[in-house]
Amino acid sequence: MAARIRRNVWKLDRSDETLAWYGKAVAALIRRPIEDPSSWRYLAAVHGTPQGMATPASARGYWDQCQHQSWFFLPWHRGYLASFEATIAKTVKDLGGPADWALPFWDYSESLSTERNARLLPSAFVERTLGDGSPNPLWSRRARAPGGNFELDDTAVSTGALRFTNFTNSRPGVPSGFGGPETGFNPGGGDNGGIESVPHNRIHVKIGGDSGFMSDPSTAALDPIFWLHHANIDRLWEVWRNQGPQFQDPSDERWLTSVVFQMHDGDGRPITFRCADMLDTTKVLHGYTYEAVPVAQEAELESVEMAMAGGARPEFGGESEGPVVLTGPTTKADVVLVPPSGLEAATAEPRHVYLNLENITGAGIPGDYLVYIDVPDDDQPTASFIGVMTTFGLERASDKSLSHGGSGLSQVFEITELASQLKLSEANVSRLKVTFVREGVAKADADAPAELADYAAVQRKPANVTVGKISLFYD
Amino acid sequence: MGENLSIGIDRPLAFLRGGVLVSDVARFAMLPAASAWAIILALPFFVGPIDVCTARPIGEDLVSRYLVPQLLWILMVTAMMVPLAAPQIKILAARSPTVRRSRSVSLFLFGFLLRWICVGVGIAAAADLIGWPQSSNRMSVSVLYLAAATWQLTEFKKRALNRCHHVAPARALGRAADRDAMCNGWLHGRYCVSSCLLTMLPVSTSKLGPVAMAAVFALLLAERADHRPKLGLSAFVLFLLWINEMA
Ligand SMILES: [Cu+2]
Numbered sequence: 001m002a003a004r005i006r007r008n009v010w011k012l013d014r015s016d017e018t019l020a021w022y023g024k025a026v027a028a029l030i031r032r033p034i035e036d037p038s039s040w041r042y043l044a045a046v047h048g049t050p051q052g053m054a055t056p057a058s059a060r061g062y063w064d065q066c067q068h069q070s071w072f073f074l075p076w077h078r079g080y081l082a083s084f085e086a087t088i089a090k091t092v093k094d095l096g097g098p099a100d101w102a103l104p105f106w107d108y109s110e111s112l113s114t115e116r117n118a119r120l121l122p123s124a125f126v127e128r129t130l131g132d133g134s135p136n137p138l139w140s141r142r143a144r145a146p147g148g149n150f151e152l153d154d155t156a157v158s159t160g161a162l163r164f165t166n167f168t169n170s171r172p173g174v175p176s177g178f179g180g181p182e183t184g185f186n187p188g189g190g191d192n193g194g195i196e197s198v199p200h201n202r203i204h205v206k207i208g209g210d211s212g213f214m215s216d217p218s219t220a221a222l223d224p225i226f227w228l229h230h231a232n233i234d235r236l237w238e239v240w241r242n243q244g245p246q247f248q249d250p251s252d253e254r255w256l257t258s259v260v261f262q263m264h265d266g267d268g269r270p271i272t273f274r275c276a277d278m279l280d281t282t283k284v285l286h287g288y289t290y291e292a293v294p295v296a297q298e299a300e301l302e303s304v305e306m307a308m309a310g311g312a313r314p315e316f317g318g319e320s321e322g323p324v325v326l327t328g329p330t331t332k333a334d335v336v337l338v339p340p341s342g343l344e345a346a347t348a349e350p351r352h353v354y355l356n357l358e359n360i361t362g363a364g365i366p367g368d369y370l371v372y373i374d375v376p377d378d379d380q381p382t383a384s385f386i387g388v389m390t391t392f393g394l395e396r397a398s399d400k401s402l403s404h405g406g407s408g409l410s411q412v413f414e415i416t417e418l419a420s421q422l423k424l425s426e427a428n429v430s431r432l433k434v435t436f437v438r439e440g441v442a443k444a445d446a447d448a449p450a451e452l453a454d455y456a457a458v459q460r461k462p463a464n465v466t467v468g469k470i471s472l473f474y475d
Numbered sequence: 476m477g478e479n480l481s482i483g484i485d486r487p488l489a490f491l492r493g494g495v496l497v498s499d500v501a502r503f504a505m506l507p508a509a510s511a512w513a514i515i516l517a518l519p520f521f522v523g524p525i526d527v528c529t530a531r532p533i534g535e536d537l538v539s540r541y542l543v544p545q546l547l548w549i550l551m552v553t554a555m556m557v558p559l560a561a562p563q564i565k566i567l568a569a570r571s572p573t574v575r576r577s578r579s580v581s582l583f584l585f586g587f588l589l590r591w592i593c594v595g596v597g598i599a600a601a602a603d604l605i606g607w608p609q610s611s612n613r614m615s616v617s618v619l620y621l622a623a624a625t626w627q628l629t630e631f632k633k634r635a636l637n638r639c640h641h642v643a644p645a646r647a648l649g650r651a652a653d654r655d656a657m658c659n660g661w662l663h664g665r666y667c668v669s670s671c672l673l674t675m676l677p678v679s680t681s682k683l684g685p686v687a688m689a690a691v692f693a694l695l696l697a698e699r700a701d702h703r704p705k706l707g708l709s710a711f712v713l714f715l716l717w718i719n720e721m722a
Binding site: 061172173313315316319321322323336338358359400401402404405406407468469471 | 566569570571572573634637638639640641642643644645646647648651666703
């Protein structure tokens, strides 16, 4: 069979039945028992399981496998989506639908000038009920958003991550590239790759709000929109690679072949895959392609140089004087800079400067934080925006009993331009003032689809966040 | 590729790649451990047959009763436990200013080993108190091996093992950095002790000596590095070692 084509959900014809069949399949899967690998709840449990939910012996090694804050994030989710797509497609076919059903993607980052609805939740997912009054299988427990407007602003849908020329990074103190840091299996802690942070993490928490399924990795895949969101992230991986020959996946065996993931195919049979199997989408399980991914470009080398992997070890440049507890709408913290030694002062300005947020721990769903650095402007300092600290997965990353030991999340921002503006390499600047502005989370609906009521009943811990340390590195 | 900074679970081969011979891990974790292994293996050639892996008293006079076993215990811990702390050491080194990298890591190791030394002293005292047999007999060896194998199968072990992947934040400058490095070493020592102590004890009474040490070290390294730790398998290996001791 020819490879399936994943289409832009906002560009589907009025007569297109992709989403109608998706809804029918969801309704069928959601009724299946959780032990069935082709059930809705089993598939969601592959991503994560809520605390206290027992894993049946038959599901060991299959559940709770999602790869976050890792260079395995993109390839693992690619296999996961294919496994899901195969299951839905088989169900659609069994129900009498088309044989070539493919998962659509939601491109919230598309320019509003070409698609004015791009940032709205696709309409088929918005209403609780269908025209005939029956429950809408595509509705889920989400932040309250009239008309599907989750107020996705530029900071939420930015595809700035595409500018990374490196997929991964192994140097401490430096951003982790497009795809994520070099890690072992299932780290769930540490820092996110560029694409995982924004738009991935941002969209999760914007859609989920304070207690919706999407805000928590252990329930996220219960929401039917999860899969369209991840199809878009998966598509952006293709977009990234097609920008030019310098945009390369890792060639390291530790990434390509050393880790084996296991899931099920559309017929419920166990399958295994490695990252190396995930590089050509037409060969992933049944095979698929994306509509409208720009074809591979010849070299177009412009201002894309960002934190290349390899190179020298960055040098420590300063730190906060202790952990920073984020309470209230804004929190300010000082980073004390190391006085430049004679030798450093004698050399040229640093090529890159990075602000690190280390050991971000906490509980609940605190939402994301906008991070600013004060820039003196005559007398009145103005705050310059440097990026978003995302908190998706915070509680799990902070749990010492889980396999990564609860070290929390971390985040790295490149602030080179700002640093030269602030003349950080000059001796008279001794402090950097960092401000965290809480964005807050929207209140979510109290109820959930009837079959998933158990998941909605889980009590959430009150939200809190602490940044273990802010530090500065340069090279 | 530069240095590897894997927050999360390292794979064993990752330690050996990426020019690791000159890296922090080699310098701060592998070098002390390799030296300890060398001393342990060389010791019998210099002092004659000696029960190298022990924290138990091996004689009546004060030195052989207390001091020697403790020194041997420290050697054994350095050989087996310090490499397991490689991820923490690597991150601490990476996050320290170049000028005080050695200082911070040394303090971390000091705190870490201090925890194990306290445990060694505690074991010696406890052994004295309950009159644990000085030369290992079938009974004492069996108890320790079977306890270790059982421990590997418990839920407690899994939780303790997970904690060993924790990396605490540390200040990088001044006294605060000294304090944090040492406290983090001491804290990591606690996680390490709770996960590994019961598996170390049979080694400390084994007549297989360095062979048992190497086998248990391999088990502990694998469970730290493996993304799905095969604790059942390691319980089985401990069981096989026990059979071997009995033979
Ligand atoms: Cu996700």
